[in-house]
Amino acid sequence: xxxxxxxxxxxxxxxxxxxxxxxxxxxxxxxxxxxxxxxxxxxxxxxxxxxxxxxxxxxxxxxxxxxxxxxxxxxxxxxxxxxxxxxxxxxxxxxxxxxxxxxxxxxxxxxxxxxxxxxxxxxxxxxxxxxxxxxxxxxxxxxxxxxxxxxxxxxxxxxxxxxxxxxxxxxxxxxxxxxxxxxxxxxxxxxxxxxxxxxxxxxxxxxxxxxxxxxxxxxxxxxxxxxxxxxxxxxxxxxxxxxxxxxxxxxxxxxxxxxxxxxxxxxxxxxxxxxxxxxxxxxxxxxxxxxxxxxxxxxxxxxxxxxxxxxxxxxxxxxxxxxxxxxxxxxxxxxxxxxxxxxxxxxxxxxxxxxxxxxxxxxxxxxxxxxxxxxxxxxxxxxxxxxxxxxxxxxxxxxxxxxxxxxxxxxxxxxxxxxxxxxxxxxxxxxxxxxxxxxxxxxxxxxxxxxxx
Numbered sequence: 001x002x003x004x005x006x007x008x009x010x011x012x013x014x015x016x017x018x019x020x021x022x023x024x025x026x027x028x029x030x031x032x033x034x035x036x037x038x039x040x041x042x043x044x045x046x047x048x049x050x051x052x053x054x055x056x057x058x059x060x061x062x063x064x065x066x067x068x069x070x071x072x073x074x075x076x077x078x079x080x081x082x083x084x085x086x087x088x089x090x091x092x093x094x095x096x097x098x099x100x101x102x103x104x105x106x107x108x109x110x111x112x113x114x115x116x117x118x119x120x121x122x123x124x125x126x127x128x129x130x131x132x133x134x135x136x137x138x139x140x141x142x143x144x145x146x147x148x149x150x151x152x153x154x155x156x157x158x159x160x161x162x163x164x165x166x167x168x169x170x171x172x173x174x175x176x177x178x179x180x181x182x183x184x185x186x187x188x189x190x191x192x193x194x195x196x197x198x199x200x201x202x203x204x205x206x207x208x209x210x211x212x213x214x215x216x217x218x219x220x221x222x223x224x225x226x227x228x229x230x231x232x233x234x235x236x237x238x239x240x241x242x243x244x245x246x247x248x249x250x251x252x253x254x255x256x257x258x259x260x261x262x263x264x265x266x267x268x269x270x271x272x273x274x275x276x277x278x279x280x281x282x283x284x285x286x287x288x289x290x291x292x293x294x295x296x297x298x299x300x301x302x303x304x305x306x307x308x309x310x311x312x313x314x315x316x317x318x319x320x321x322x323x324x325x326x327x328x329x330x331x332x333x334x335x336x337x338x339x340x341x342x343x344x345x346x347x348x349x350x351x352x353x354x355x356x357x358x359x360x361x362x363x364x365x366x367x368x369x370x371x372x373x374x375x376x377x378x379x380x381x382x383x384x385x386x387x388x389x390x391x392x393x394x395x396x397x398x399x400x401x402x403x404x405x406x407x408x409x410x411x412x413x414x415x416x417x418x419x420x421x422x423x424x425x426x427x428x429x430x431x432x433x434x435x436x437x438x439x440x441x442x443x444x445x446x447x448x449x450x451x452x453x
């Protein structure tokens with residue numbers, strides 16, 4: 001087999017990442033505009049939506065065990081030309097969706113009030129967060145369905161259809177947001193609940209369209225048992241889910257640390273994180289591209305040729321890291337230079353602007369480290385080494401929270417931002433060390449000179 005060079009890998013990653021980034025960014029832009037509309041209702045409303053959306057992100061980690069696993073399994077089988085195996089995996093994915101979704105949606109809905117109180121001390125902000133969650137948590141059914149469809153399409157190398165579905169959903173949200181939040185065109189003024197309702201409605205329309213488009217991948221009878229496929233999806237998807245869940249739990253823990261400094265600090269941090277999604281979604285698009293490209297490329301190589309697989313995996317790793325770090329450095333410079341302007345686009349509250357601007361000016365080291373760590377995740381998980389990524393994430397998040405708590409006591413919010421940067425760069429250093437080329441050991445010296453050495 002002819003080994004593709006590093007330029008070929010870079011082109012493949014960019015070709016897959018481009019549409020994926022456009023789809024992710026359409027959601028980010030919608031979320032940013034959503035926060036911009038809600039922020040005009042006050043700091044309490046902005047803090048409430050920031051907490052509610054972080055909770056939704058945490059719940060996303062559960063379905064990633066299915067969606068991420070489905071992408072990797074289907075991609076590998078498509079790379080081998082196993083169409084029947086790919087169809088079995090899709091069926092197994094939907095069975096897992098049917099088993100997991102009611103538990104997550106129903107359980108989180110019943111616990112919405114105590115969950116909100118974990119992160120917000122202000123009674124008004126808690127009430128607004130509960131109003132948002134009362135709509136967004138039952139709509140997890142549609143949210144999970146969307147992610148499963150994305151995994152299905154991505155596994156077949158199609159990142160354009162998820163992009164188009166995301167654009168459709170978020171286009172609806174952009175129109176419905178101001179109408180439902182502020183009661184325009186004769187609709188009632190629903191405030192933060194209107195923002196949740198607009199998001200759920202847009203996702204529902206896109207999900208229905210996606211189901212119709214996905215039929216081309218599910219045609220054909222699946223007579224065999226899918227138990228093995230369920231295990232395969234969970235085995236490779238588990239680290240994907242675990243990694244994301246730990247990161248989101250860490251993000252929520254960080255909100256709790258920031259919450260010690262008041263609602264204004266939470267609002268500034270929440271708006272700043274929304275703005276950072278413009279960069280972090282680029283990192284995740286590169287990660288998703290690596291998750292698709294790696295198993296498909298490795299599956300096409302003869303299973304007996306371990307040396308060839310190692311060479312190709314190393315080339316993909318270098319191409320992925322190079323693209324990701326360039327994105328991280330560019331993002332760090334842009335956010336540091338435009339921090340004040342970015343915050344003023346969301347709110348006119350001087351205190352919130354100051355808090356959020358300080359965050360964006362200090363976040364550069366975090367962005368550079370995160371770009372490499374996130375991109376590495378896609379490569380390692382696509383190559384079946386997700387356990388390594390998960391272990392590094394657990395250690396990094398635990399260290400970040402502990403360091404943030406300690407430094408915040410001495411340096412205030414600046415200590416929290418410093419802890420984020422140290423933790424991200426530390427995780428990247430550990431990953432680079434773990435995947436470094438290892439010298440091959442010789443059982444006996446080849447020559448007398450070798451023995452002396």
